[in-house]
Amino acid sequence: MKKRVVIIGAGHGGVQAASTLREDGFEGEIVLISDESDAPYQKPPLSKGYLQGKQTAQAILFRSANYYNDNEIDLQLGVRVNHIYTQENQIELSDGSKLDYDYLIVATGACNRKLLFHGKIAEKIYYLRNFTDAKVIEEKINPARHIVIIGGGFIGLELAALAIEKEKKVTVIETEDRLMKRVLPEALSKVFYDTHKAHGVEMLLGVSVVDVIDGKTIKLNDGKTLETDLVLAGIGVIVETELTENSDISFDDGIVVNGFQQSNIPNVYAIGDCANHYNPFAKKSLRLESVQNAVDQAKVAASHIMGKPIEYNTVPWFWTNQYHLKLQMAGISFGFEEAIIRQSPKPDRFSVYYFRKEKLIAVDSLNRPADHLNARKLLAAGISPTKQQVEDFDFKLNSLLID
Template sequence: MAANTGLVIVGAGQAGAKAAQTLREEGFDGPIVLFGEENQHPYERPPLSKGYLLGKEERETVYVHPPQWYIKHDIDLRLGATVTAIDPAGHEVTLADGSRIGYAKLLLTTGSSPRRLPVPGADLEGVHYLRRLADSDRIKEAFRSASRIAVIGAGWIGLETAAAARAAGVEVTVLETAELPLLRVLGREVSQIFAALHTDHGVDLRCGVQVAEITGDAGRASGVLLGDGSRIGADAVIVGVGVTPNTQLATAAGLDVGNGIRVDADLRTSHPDIYAAGDVADAFHPLLGRHIRVEHWANALNQPQVAAKAMLGRGVMYDRIPYFFTDQYDLGMEYTGYVEPGGYDQVVFRGRTDTREFIAFWLAEGRVLAGMNVNVWDVTDPLRALVTSGEPVDPTRLADPDVPLSGLLGRPDSTGR
């Protein structure tokens, strides 16, 4: 029997769609099958907690490509199709209906799923998680009908949905176990700024609390009971307590799995003909010298392009520095770089934090690990250069807005700038 020359992608989100696009752009003219569990064409996730949730973006804008694109480029897009098993030795995937599809190379872009809250009442009607387009639709409807909501978890999803709810005129209580929102991600110095942002916009922010139960009335959520016995009334509850990578297929197939599917810098798994990209990939980063898993839009956009090229035998590796962004109220932010929780020894601010127009830099031994520009624009490239250079910088010059970011590397000029 002739060898299978087709390529299969499991996971029809942004990562899967961008991989299929890159395969065609790179000249691959063989069969491409793209499997997706949802009945929606591949779409981007950031609008679900930002512009689309706020009602500022139309539904059509969230899709990666229009439906006709897949037909025009001969992509066999199979929606509502669940892959239940992988046979690495036989180069086949099995679907829920029992059918099998062979492949020469396989790409896993299976993404991640919201962590469920392990408390009584978590399955009541009116308890929402945000991951899919339908979730965003349900939360928008909740904003229209609710006068008050509770948000459990002050991470990015929790804070963005809180901001959207306030924009819709809904009273919001945010409940967080840590001392500050985003504490593990940003550290105390910057987390305090986001705490103030939300309280300034009328959010009842309660940190250092434990959720004991989601209370209900006639099967529908009516509030949240805290560990200290106090109760928060709510017409709806949004839970944003993190995500878990969807590694079940990889684990069952015997692939190496750590904090996601373990892949090399070229996004190849422990099996030479299977690759992984996006939220699910625990990828070795050549500049950082370690495996990292990144759950952000830019990773789902750029990583699959490298995986697709690697599947075609190109000599490539994924070495882009992580990047993400958020929009909350009148604050727009971009973050470039990577910092382990507690992995820095200094934060340097350039600009004014009181008016929320600044750049924050996380440093370790004088080296810039990451930079976050808040309501300051067109600085991503110099921030990326600072991070990738690995050179120590003078914190005083780093904080000085009169010193161009591009002038911080190497020797100062004759003026000391």
């Protein structure tokens, strides 16, 4: 009897899992279910090339239209999975029908955290998570003159940069006292702050929004009020609990998985944004929200199903593009003890090397793609330069990679 793998979610993780299974010779059925009606596409370009008008909808698709048929991947679009019955090895679909599985891969990602005022989700605030959101935002941005963006994180700031390119007046409101504080050191926050300011963004830091009325009037905790045409927000994501609620799948801010992406139910795997895993680079359990993580965890789950297990142990990496600034992050800087800046003679080009107990744990590179690639190799090989080598711009760090 042929086995059936059902994959819930056709984002970065889900599509990769289906492809890897086929590439690795899986001969059974693959059912790839997406609650979105659009053919599977990449998410990072939504807040970059797509909304900038530089990439078309077609250009951001993962695969050509016939890929799924050609590879016998049963792609079901516009279908939501409502429940998982682990005892019966069955899922329930939005039309009430049931589908059996031998292996289940949950790749459902995360969804936007919404702003609540007076105990209610505020209306007429637009968030970006999927292609439908992008189309709505595209329509709203074009006629707007003044756009307020709540949240000075990656997505909020990418939206600010592209709205500036569209010659809009832009205000960013951030509760913290600096941009991207959760993930970046002060030196990098400052470059992004200075660049956004230089492009004309009004930055309100250390300020919270206490109410948004009719998507037009924004009340701040310092008593001030802003009037605007459009409110966008990027204030983080959460993993929906709906799918695993009332099931016996362990959940703790995400589906809890082992190093092979298996949940506590051995034939139920979770990958990508929705998977809470022990990360050997962070040395703790967490969820990562990145393409790298979704893609690499998909390969791990597929390899386990194919009986050739490889444990998840890849260097985390991420990127953001804003104006001429391209920031690439390798490793996880959480818990660092010392951060050393390796400054290139050119402006806005440097890398920050993070050390814990004399060991390199992460590198953030600003407009230094070669540093980023070397960092990924150094971290993967567990090779640590000394702090003196990092400080010495003439020392070639990639020489450490040569045997």
